[in-house]
Amino acid sequence: MRSKRMVLAVVALSFVTGPVFGQANWQVTNTFHVGGDGGWDYVTVDSQSHRVYVTRTTHTMAIDGATGKVLGDIPGQKVSHGVALVPKLGRGFITDGGGSGAIVVFDLKTFNVLGSIPTVPDSDGIIYDAGMDRVLSVSGDGGVLMTFRPDIDPVNGKMDPPIDLGGKPEFLAADGKGKVYINLVDKDLVAVVDLHTRKVVARWPVAPGGHPVGMALDEKTHRLFIGCRNPQKMIVMSTEDGKVEAALPIGAGVDATKADEGQAFASCRDGSLTVAAEKSGSYEVVQTLTTADGARTMGIDAVTHEIFLATAELEPATTGRPKAKPGTFEILVVGRR
DSSP, X not given: OHHHHXXXXXXXXXXXXXXXXXHTOEEEEEEEEOOOSSOOOOEEEETTTTEEEEEOSSOEEEEETTTOOEEEEEOOOSSEEXXXXXXXXXXXXXXXXXXXXXXXXXXXXXXXXXEEXXXXXXXXXXXXXXXXXXXXXXXXXXXXXXXXXXXXXXXXXXXXXXXXXXXXXXXXXXXXXXXXXEEETTXXXXXXXXXXXXXXXXXXXXXTSOEEEEEEEETTTTEEEEEEEXXXXXXXXXXXXXXXXXXXXXXXXXXXXXXXXXXXXXXXXXXXXXXXXXXXXXXXXXXXXXXXXXXXXXXXXXXXXXXXXXXXXXOOOSSSSOOBOTTOOEEEEEEEO
């Protein structure tokens, strides 16, 4: 009888602790040696086609997420930053922050450029808000949120009047119901925009985090995950009232945060990937994975739940950021054990 109770206790304990241990089982499973010229910025994953899009300064690469093969290369950018995808229309949108600013429209099947929409200089972060059926982008130097319908005329179309944010935006997230959350990196705030009134309706401090750059939204839990620098923290914030629920330690040089299946991730330039999860009603760091120097941006495939990080072999730093060795650009794939 005692033996039977012990067995039942062990089984019960395994059900309680199993998911917690499972949350920390992430590892680098593959490395795609892609090569090619240019730096890199945002990584965007099309979970339907399992393609990984990476901006490379003057061009944007479409990479097979299973094999690492380059499927297409979209040319014609001056300083490319981010990619937004609208599969139902077969269109993609690339922010080009160079010159007077533009958003390049391309075909998801052929990768041909369909046209270019004039925007504001330093056009940077970009997402597609499916609930509102709008492409949303921010301009750092312009301090504005830009919006337009994804079926816009790619040659003669014009975006909606920009929304002034009162600060320098970096990245953004949307709840699909009209609220947009935008990091203001120079104010250490999150600006909340109501798309119905086209106004900023709230400003929420990210303290004790520093300059906010990466942002992700978990729509189920109504939480934002904000990657901050100086001090470096992952801030967990409620979208209901802006309350900071947790401030978690992360690596140096964070550039991206993501949320997937109840976990949150922060990728950092120092070659670390922080994994956080909710335990006993609060968020905690459950794993810090060593990736590679410079692997600061990432995308997640919502179907396979694989994480893709962009980096390259780096020269020893003398002043400022270390330079990438020519032809060494690569994608690291991170998955569960």
